[in-house]
Amino acid sequence: MLTRRLAIMAVLIYCFLISSCLSNVRQNTTPHIESDTNLVILAASSLTDAFTELKNLFEEKYPRTNILLNFAGTPTLLTQLDLSSSADLFASADEYHISLAQEKGIILASNTTKFATNKLTLITPASSKVVRELHDISNPNTKIILALKNVPLGRYSHASLELMGHLNNSDLDFTRRVLKNVVSQETAARQVLAKIMIGEADAGIVYITDATKRHPTHLNMIMIPDEANVTAIYSIGIVTNARNHKIDHAQQFIDFIVSNKGQDILRRHGFGKVQQNQ
Missing domain, CATH: 3.40.190.10 (Periplasmic binding protein-like II)
Incomplete structure:
Protein backbone atom coordinates (compact mmCIF):
# COMPACT_ATOMS: atom_id res chain seq x y z
CA MET A 1 0.00 0.00 0.00
CA LEU A 2 2.80 2.36 0.95
CA THR A 3 4.63 1.52 -2.22
CA ARG A 4 1.54 2.34 -4.27
CA ARG A 5 1.14 5.73 -2.57
CA LEU A 6 4.77 6.57 -3.18
CA ALA A 7 4.37 5.68 -6.85
CA ILE A 8 1.30 7.93 -7.20
CA MET A 9 3.11 10.83 -5.50
CA ALA A 10 6.09 10.38 -7.80
CA VAL A 11 3.82 10.53 -10.86
CA LEU A 12 2.10 13.70 -9.57
CA ILE A 13 5.44 15.40 -8.86
CA TYR A 14 6.68 14.44 -12.32
CA CYS A 15 3.56 15.88 -13.98
CA PHE A 16 3.91 19.10 -11.98
CA LEU A 17 7.53 19.52 -13.03
CA ILE A 18 6.71 18.87 -16.69
CA SER A 19 3.84 21.39 -16.55
CA SER A 20 6.12 24.05 -15.02
CA CYS A 21 8.78 23.50 -17.65
CA LEU A 22 6.26 23.79 -20.48
CA SER A 23 4.88 26.98 -18.95
CA ASN A 24 8.36 28.50 -18.79
CA VAL A 25 9.02 27.51 -22.39
CA ARG A 26 5.80 29.19 -23.51
CA GLN A 27 6.68 32.36 -21.60
CA ASN A 28 10.21 32.48 -22.98
CA THR A 29 9.19 31.85 -26.59
CA THR A 30 6.28 34.32 -26.70
CA PRO A 31 7.51 37.37 -28.69
CA HIS A 32 7.51 40.74 -26.90
CA ILE A 33 5.18 43.15 -28.68
CA GLU A 34 5.84 46.84 -28.04
CA SER A 35 2.87 49.14 -27.81
CA ASP A 36 2.53 51.97 -30.33
CA THR A 37 4.39 55.18 -29.47
CA ASN A 118 17.39 78.55 -45.24
CA LYS A 119 17.60 81.86 -47.10
CA LEU A 120 15.27 84.82 -47.62
CA THR A 121 13.53 86.14 -50.72
CA LEU A 122 11.25 89.06 -51.53
CA ILE A 123 7.83 88.09 -52.88
CA THR A 124 4.99 90.02 -54.52
CA PRO A 125 1.48 89.00 -55.62
CA ALA A 126 1.49 87.30 -59.03
CA SER A 127 -0.44 90.13 -60.70
CA SER A 128 1.28 93.04 -58.92
CA LYS A 129 3.42 95.57 -60.79
CA VAL A 130 4.07 97.89 -57.84
CA VAL A 131 7.34 96.24 -56.81
CA ARG A 132 9.57 95.15 -59.69
CA GLU A 133 12.97 95.30 -58.03
CA LEU A 134 14.39 95.26 -54.53
CA HIS A 135 14.74 99.03 -54.11
CA ASP A 136 11.02 99.58 -54.87
CA ILE A 137 10.01 98.42 -51.39
CA SER A 138 11.29 101.74 -50.00
CA ASN A 139 9.07 103.82 -52.31
CA PRO A 140 6.32 105.87 -50.62
CA ASN A 141 2.90 104.20 -50.19
CA THR A 142 4.24 100.73 -50.93
CA LYS A 143 2.56 98.18 -48.66
CA ILE A 144 4.94 95.72 -47.00
CA ILE A 145 4.28 92.71 -44.76
CA LEU A 146 6.97 91.32 -42.46
CA ALA A 147 7.08 88.80 -39.65
CA LEU A 148 7.22 90.18 -36.12
CA LYS A 149 10.74 90.95 -34.96
CA ASN A 150 10.52 88.40 -32.12
CA VAL A 151 9.87 85.68 -34.73
CA PRO A 152 12.97 84.18 -36.41
CA LEU A 153 11.83 85.29 -39.89
CA GLY A 154 11.21 88.82 -38.59
CA ARG A 155 14.66 89.07 -37.04
CA TYR A 156 16.28 87.71 -40.20
CA SER A 157 14.23 90.16 -42.32
CA HIS A 158 15.32 93.19 -40.29
CA ALA A 159 18.96 92.12 -40.53
CA SER A 160 18.59 91.70 -44.29
CA LEU A 161 16.98 95.14 -44.67
CA GLU A 162 19.95 96.72 -42.91
CA LEU A 163 22.29 95.00 -45.36
CA MET A 164 20.15 96.12 -48.32
CA GLY A 165 20.64 99.73 -47.24
CA HIS A 166 24.40 99.31 -47.53
CA LEU A 167 23.99 97.81 -51.00
CA ASN A 168 21.92 100.73 -52.27
CA ASN A 169 24.77 103.23 -52.46
CA SER A 170 25.05 103.26 -48.67
CA ASP A 171 21.44 104.46 -48.39
CA LEU A 172 21.31 104.45 -44.59
CA ASP A 173 17.71 105.70 -44.70
CA PHE A 174 16.56 102.72 -46.77
CA THR A 175 15.59 100.55 -43.80
CA ARG A 176 13.63 103.36 -42.13
CA ARG A 177 11.61 104.00 -45.31
CA VAL A 178 10.83 100.30 -45.75
CA LEU A 179 9.73 99.91 -42.13
CA LYS A 180 7.49 102.95 -42.55
CA ASN A 181 5.73 101.03 -45.34
CA VAL A 182 4.97 98.00 -43.16
CA VAL A 183 1.20 97.53 -42.88
CA SER A 184 1.16 94.20 -41.04
CA GLN A 185 3.47 92.03 -38.94
CA GLU A 186 2.79 88.32 -38.59
CA THR A 187 3.55 85.69 -35.97
CA ALA A 188 4.60 82.97 -38.43
CA ALA A 189 6.35 82.71 -41.79
CA ARG A 190 3.39 81.04 -43.48
CA GLN A 191 1.12 83.95 -42.51
CA VAL A 192 3.32 86.42 -44.41
CA LEU A 193 3.24 84.09 -47.41
CA ALA A 194 -0.55 83.68 -47.31
CA LYS A 195 -1.26 87.41 -47.10
CA ILE A 196 0.98 88.24 -50.05
CA MET A 197 -0.57 85.46 -52.13
CA ILE A 198 -4.06 86.94 -51.66
CA GLY A 199 -2.83 90.47 -52.41
CA GLU A 200 -3.10 92.14 -49.00
CA ALA A 201 0.19 93.96 -49.63
CA ASP A 202 2.63 94.76 -52.42
CA ALA A 203 5.57 92.75 -51.08
CA GLY A 204 6.87 90.70 -48.19
CA ILE A 205 9.99 88.86 -47.09
CA VAL A 206 9.71 85.09 -46.61
CA TYR A 207 11.89 82.00 -46.60
CA ILE A 208 12.90 80.87 -50.06
CA THR A 209 11.60 77.37 -49.23
CA ASP A 210 8.07 78.74 -48.79
CA ALA A 211 8.16 80.80 -51.98
CA THR A 212 9.73 78.41 -54.49
CA LYS A 213 6.81 75.97 -54.79
CA ARG A 214 4.29 78.77 -55.27
CA HIS A 215 6.24 80.68 -57.93
CA PRO A 216 5.20 81.74 -60.57
CA THR A 217 1.54 80.67 -60.32
CA HIS A 218 0.68 82.43 -57.06
CA LEU A 219 3.48 84.95 -56.58
CA ASN A 220 6.57 86.62 -58.01
CA MET A 221 10.02 86.22 -56.48
CA ILE A 222 12.67 88.93 -56.37
CA MET A 223 15.93 87.41 -55.22
CA ILE A 224 17.89 89.06 -52.43
CA PRO A 225 21.63 89.19 -53.25
CA ASP A 226 23.92 87.09 -51.08
CA GLU A 227 25.55 90.26 -49.75
CA ALA A 228 22.21 91.34 -48.27
CA ASN A 229 20.84 87.91 -47.40
CA VAL A 230 21.14 86.04 -44.12
CA THR A 231 21.31 82.34 -43.32
Whole structure:
Protein backbone atom coordinates (compact mmCIF):
# COMPACT_ATOMS: atom_id res chain seq x y z
CA MET A 1 0.00 0.00 0.00
CA LEU A 2 2.80 2.36 0.95
CA THR A 3 4.63 1.52 -2.22
CA ARG A 4 1.54 2.34 -4.27
CA ARG A 5 1.14 5.73 -2.57
CA LEU A 6 4.77 6.57 -3.18
CA ALA A 7 4.37 5.68 -6.85
CA ILE A 8 1.30 7.93 -7.20
CA MET A 9 3.11 10.83 -5.50
CA ALA A 10 6.09 10.38 -7.80
CA VAL A 11 3.82 10.53 -10.86
CA LEU A 12 2.10 13.70 -9.57
CA ILE A 13 5.44 15.40 -8.86
CA TYR A 14 6.68 14.44 -12.32
CA CYS A 15 3.56 15.88 -13.98
CA PHE A 16 3.91 19.10 -11.98
CA LEU A 17 7.53 19.52 -13.03
CA ILE A 18 6.71 18.87 -16.69
CA SER A 19 3.84 21.39 -16.55
CA SER A 20 6.12 24.05 -15.02
CA CYS A 21 8.78 23.50 -17.65
CA LEU A 22 6.26 23.79 -20.48
CA SER A 23 4.88 26.98 -18.95
CA ASN A 24 8.36 28.50 -18.79
CA VAL A 25 9.02 27.51 -22.39
CA ARG A 26 5.80 29.19 -23.51
CA GLN A 27 6.68 32.36 -21.60
CA ASN A 28 10.21 32.48 -22.98
CA THR A 29 9.19 31.85 -26.59
CA THR A 30 6.28 34.32 -26.70
CA PRO A 31 7.51 37.37 -28.69
CA HIS A 32 7.51 40.74 -26.90
CA ILE A 33 5.18 43.15 -28.68
CA GLU A 34 5.84 46.84 -28.04
CA SER A 35 2.87 49.14 -27.81
CA ASP A 36 2.53 51.97 -30.33
CA THR A 37 4.39 55.18 -29.47
CA ASN A 38 3.00 58.64 -30.22
CA LEU A 39 5.85 61.08 -30.83
CA VAL A 40 4.76 64.73 -30.57
CA ILE A 41 6.87 67.22 -32.53
CA LEU A 42 6.47 71.01 -32.33
CA ALA A 43 8.01 72.51 -35.48
CA ALA A 44 8.39 75.95 -37.06
CA SER A 45 5.74 76.66 -39.71
CA SER A 46 8.33 76.91 -42.49
CA LEU A 47 9.06 73.20 -41.95
CA THR A 48 5.47 72.15 -42.73
CA ASP A 49 6.01 70.59 -46.17
CA ALA A 50 9.38 68.99 -45.44
CA PHE A 51 8.45 67.58 -42.02
CA THR A 52 5.18 66.17 -43.33
CA GLU A 53 7.12 64.14 -45.89
CA LEU A 54 9.74 63.16 -43.31
CA LYS A 55 6.98 62.01 -40.95
CA ASN A 56 5.42 59.75 -43.59
CA LEU A 57 8.72 58.09 -44.49
CA PHE A 58 9.74 57.72 -40.85
CA GLU A 59 6.46 56.00 -40.00
CA GLU A 60 7.01 53.60 -42.90
CA LYS A 61 10.43 52.75 -41.51
CA TYR A 62 9.20 52.51 -37.90
CA PRO A 63 5.55 51.39 -38.21
CA ARG A 64 4.97 51.27 -34.45
CA THR A 65 5.79 54.98 -34.06
CA ASN A 66 3.08 57.55 -34.80
CA ILE A 67 4.27 61.12 -35.27
CA LEU A 68 1.97 64.00 -34.33
CA LEU A 69 3.06 67.31 -35.87
CA ASN A 70 2.17 70.75 -34.54
CA PHE A 71 3.28 73.71 -36.69
CA ALA A 72 3.35 77.36 -35.61
CA GLY A 73 5.71 80.29 -35.21
CA THR A 74 8.79 79.36 -33.19
CA PRO A 75 8.04 81.72 -30.23
CA THR A 76 4.47 80.37 -30.05
CA LEU A 77 5.80 76.82 -29.83
CA LEU A 78 8.25 77.76 -27.10
CA THR A 79 5.41 79.35 -25.13
CA GLN A 80 3.43 76.12 -25.46
CA LEU A 81 6.39 74.17 -24.10
CA ASP A 82 6.86 76.67 -21.29
CA LEU A 83 3.23 76.13 -20.28
CA SER A 84 3.84 72.39 -19.92
CA SER A 85 2.60 71.40 -23.34
CA SER A 86 3.09 67.68 -23.89
CA ALA A 87 5.77 67.28 -26.57
CA ASP A 88 8.87 65.23 -27.26
CA LEU A 89 10.77 67.30 -29.84
CA PHE A 90 11.11 71.02 -30.57
CA ALA A 91 12.28 72.13 -34.05
CA SER A 92 13.17 75.83 -34.15
CA ALA A 93 13.80 78.12 -37.13
CA ASP A 94 16.73 79.69 -35.31
CA GLU A 95 19.36 79.01 -32.68
CA TYR A 96 18.17 81.79 -30.37
CA HIS A 97 14.96 80.03 -29.34
CA ILE A 98 16.79 76.72 -28.89
CA SER A 99 19.22 78.50 -26.54
CA LEU A 100 16.27 80.09 -24.74
CA ALA A 101 14.66 76.67 -24.33
CA GLN A 102 17.92 75.38 -22.86
CA GLU A 103 18.06 78.28 -20.39
CA LYS A 104 14.51 77.50 -19.29
CA GLY A 105 15.40 73.83 -18.85
CA ILE A 106 12.90 72.79 -21.52
CA ILE A 107 15.53 70.96 -23.56
CA LEU A 108 19.05 69.80 -22.74
CA ALA A 109 22.08 71.19 -24.56
CA SER A 110 23.31 67.65 -25.18
CA ASN A 111 20.05 66.83 -26.98
CA THR A 112 20.14 69.52 -29.70
CA THR A 113 21.14 69.17 -33.34
CA LYS A 114 21.45 71.65 -36.23
CA PHE A 115 19.86 70.04 -39.26
CA ALA A 116 19.09 72.59 -42.04
CA THR A 117 19.60 76.12 -43.33
CA ASN A 118 17.39 78.55 -45.24
CA LYS A 119 17.60 81.86 -47.10
CA LEU A 120 15.27 84.82 -47.62
CA THR A 121 13.53 86.14 -50.72
CA LEU A 122 11.25 89.06 -51.53
CA ILE A 123 7.83 88.09 -52.88
CA THR A 124 4.99 90.02 -54.52
CA PRO A 125 1.48 89.00 -55.62
CA ALA A 126 1.49 87.30 -59.03
CA SER A 127 -0.44 90.13 -60.70
CA SER A 128 1.28 93.04 -58.92
CA LYS A 129 3.42 95.57 -60.79
CA VAL A 130 4.07 97.89 -57.84
CA VAL A 131 7.34 96.24 -56.81
CA ARG A 132 9.57 95.15 -59.69
CA GLU A 133 12.97 95.30 -58.03
CA LEU A 134 14.39 95.26 -54.53
CA HIS A 135 14.74 99.03 -54.11
CA ASP A 136 11.02 99.58 -54.87
CA ILE A 137 10.01 98.42 -51.39
CA SER A 138 11.29 101.74 -50.00
CA ASN A 139 9.07 103.82 -52.31
CA PRO A 140 6.32 105.87 -50.62
CA ASN A 141 2.90 104.20 -50.19
CA THR A 142 4.24 100.73 -50.93
CA LYS A 143 2.56 98.18 -48.66
CA ILE A 144 4.94 95.72 -47.00
CA ILE A 145 4.28 92.71 -44.76
CA LEU A 146 6.97 91.32 -42.46
CA ALA A 147 7.08 88.80 -39.65
CA LEU A 148 7.22 90.18 -36.12
CA LYS A 149 10.74 90.95 -34.96
CA ASN A 150 10.52 88.40 -32.12
CA VAL A 151 9.87 85.68 -34.73
CA PRO A 152 12.97 84.18 -36.41
CA LEU A 153 11.83 85.29 -39.89
CA GLY A 154 11.21 88.82 -38.59
CA ARG A 155 14.66 89.07 -37.04
CA TYR A 156 16.28 87.71 -40.20
CA SER A 157 14.23 90.16 -42.32
CA HIS A 158 15.32 93.19 -40.29
CA ALA A 159 18.96 92.12 -40.53
CA SER A 160 18.59 91.70 -44.29
CA LEU A 161 16.98 95.14 -44.67
CA GLU A 162 19.95 96.72 -42.91
CA LEU A 163 22.29 95.00 -45.36
CA MET A 164 20.15 96.12 -48.32
CA GLY A 165 20.64 99.73 -47.24
CA HIS A 166 24.40 99.31 -47.53
CA LEU A 167 23.99 97.81 -51.00
CA ASN A 168 21.92 100.73 -52.27
CA ASN A 169 24.77 103.23 -52.46
CA SER A 170 25.05 103.26 -48.67
CA ASP A 171 21.44 104.46 -48.39
CA LEU A 172 21.31 104.45 -44.59
CA ASP A 173 17.71 105.70 -44.70
CA PHE A 174 16.56 102.72 -46.77
CA THR A 175 15.59 100.55 -43.80
CA ARG A 176 13.63 103.36 -42.13
CA ARG A 177 11.61 104.00 -45.31
CA VAL A 178 10.83 100.30 -45.75
CA LEU A 179 9.73 99.91 -42.13
CA LYS A 180 7.49 102.95 -42.55
CA ASN A 181 5.73 101.03 -45.34
CA VAL A 182 4.97 98.00 -43.16
CA VAL A 183 1.20 97.53 -42.88
CA SER A 184 1.16 94.20 -41.04
CA GLN A 185 3.47 92.03 -38.94
CA GLU A 186 2.79 88.32 -38.59
CA THR A 187 3.55 85.69 -35.97
CA ALA A 188 4.60 82.97 -38.43
CA ALA A 189 6.35 82.71 -41.79
CA ARG A 190 3.39 81.04 -43.48
CA GLN A 191 1.12 83.95 -42.51
CA VAL A 192 3.32 86.42 -44.41
CA LEU A 193 3.24 84.09 -47.41
CA ALA A 194 -0.55 83.68 -47.31
CA LYS A 195 -1.26 87.41 -47.10
CA ILE A 196 0.98 88.24 -50.05
CA MET A 197 -0.57 85.46 -52.13
CA ILE A 198 -4.06 86.94 -51.66
CA GLY A 199 -2.83 90.47 -52.41
CA GLU A 200 -3.10 92.14 -49.00
CA ALA A 201 0.19 93.96 -49.63
CA ASP A 202 2.63 94.76 -52.42
CA ALA A 203 5.57 92.75 -51.08
CA GLY A 204 6.87 90.70 -48.19
CA ILE A 205 9.99 88.86 -47.09
CA VAL A 206 9.71 85.09 -46.61
CA TYR A 207 11.89 82.00 -46.60
CA ILE A 208 12.90 80.87 -50.06
CA THR A 209 11.60 77.37 -49.23
CA ASP A 210 8.07 78.74 -48.79
CA ALA A 211 8.16 80.80 -51.98
CA THR A 212 9.73 78.41 -54.49
CA LYS A 213 6.81 75.97 -54.79
CA ARG A 214 4.29 78.77 -55.27
CA HIS A 215 6.24 80.68 -57.93
CA PRO A 216 5.20 81.74 -60.57
CA THR A 217 1.54 80.67 -60.32
CA HIS A 218 0.68 82.43 -57.06
CA LEU A 219 3.48 84.95 -56.58
CA ASN A 220 6.57 86.62 -58.01
CA MET A 221 10.02 86.22 -56.48
CA ILE A 222 12.67 88.93 -56.37
CA MET A 223 15.93 87.41 -55.22
CA ILE A 224 17.89 89.06 -52.43
CA PRO A 225 21.63 89.19 -53.25
CA ASP A 226 23.92 87.09 -51.08
CA GLU A 227 25.55 90.26 -49.75
CA ALA A 228 22.21 91.34 -48.27
CA ASN A 229 20.84 87.91 -47.40
CA VAL A 230 21.14 86.04 -44.12
CA THR A 231 21.31 82.34 -43.32
CA ALA A 232 18.65 80.83 -41.08
CA ILE A 233 19.88 77.82 -39.11
CA TYR A 234 17.31 75.27 -37.94
CA SER A 235 17.86 73.25 -34.77
CA ILE A 236 15.95 70.44 -33.10
CA GLY A 237 16.05 69.30 -29.48
CA ILE A 238 14.58 66.59 -27.26
CA VAL A 239 12.25 67.96 -24.59
CA THR A 240 13.49 67.26 -21.06
CA ASN A 241 10.14 65.97 -19.80
CA ALA A 242 9.87 63.43 -22.63
CA ARG A 243 9.24 60.02 -21.10
CA ASN A 244 12.17 57.62 -21.05
CA HIS A 245 10.61 55.20 -23.52
CA LYS A 246 10.11 58.08 -25.99
CA ILE A 247 13.65 59.46 -25.89
CA ASP A 248 14.98 56.63 -28.05
CA HIS A 249 12.21 57.24 -30.60
CA ALA A 250 12.92 60.99 -30.55
CA GLN A 251 16.61 60.35 -31.18
CA GLN A 252 15.69 58.00 -34.02
CA PHE A 253 13.79 60.85 -35.70
CA ILE A 254 16.75 63.22 -35.29
CA ASP A 255 19.09 60.59 -36.72
CA PHE A 256 16.68 60.16 -39.63
CA ILE A 257 16.53 63.84 -40.60
CA VAL A 258 20.34 64.19 -40.53
CA SER A 259 20.82 60.97 -42.50
CA ASN A 260 21.48 61.09 -46.25
CA LYS A 261 17.83 60.25 -46.92
CA GLY A 262 16.54 62.95 -44.58
CA GLN A 263 18.92 65.56 -45.97
CA ASP A 264 17.87 64.68 -49.53
CA ILE A 265 14.24 65.36 -48.60
CA LEU A 266 15.12 68.68 -46.96
CA ARG A 267 17.19 69.67 -49.99
CA ARG A 268 14.28 68.89 -52.34
CA HIS A 269 12.19 71.30 -50.30
CA GLY A 270 14.80 74.03 -50.75
CA PHE A 271 16.71 73.77 -47.47
CA GLY A 272 20.48 73.89 -47.33
CA LYS A 273 22.90 71.67 -45.44
CA VAL A 274 24.49 72.89 -42.22
CA GLN A 275 28.21 73.46 -42.69
CA GLN A 276 30.81 72.57 -40.07
CA ASN A 277 31.54 76.23 -39.32
CA GLN A 278 27.86 77.10 -38.72
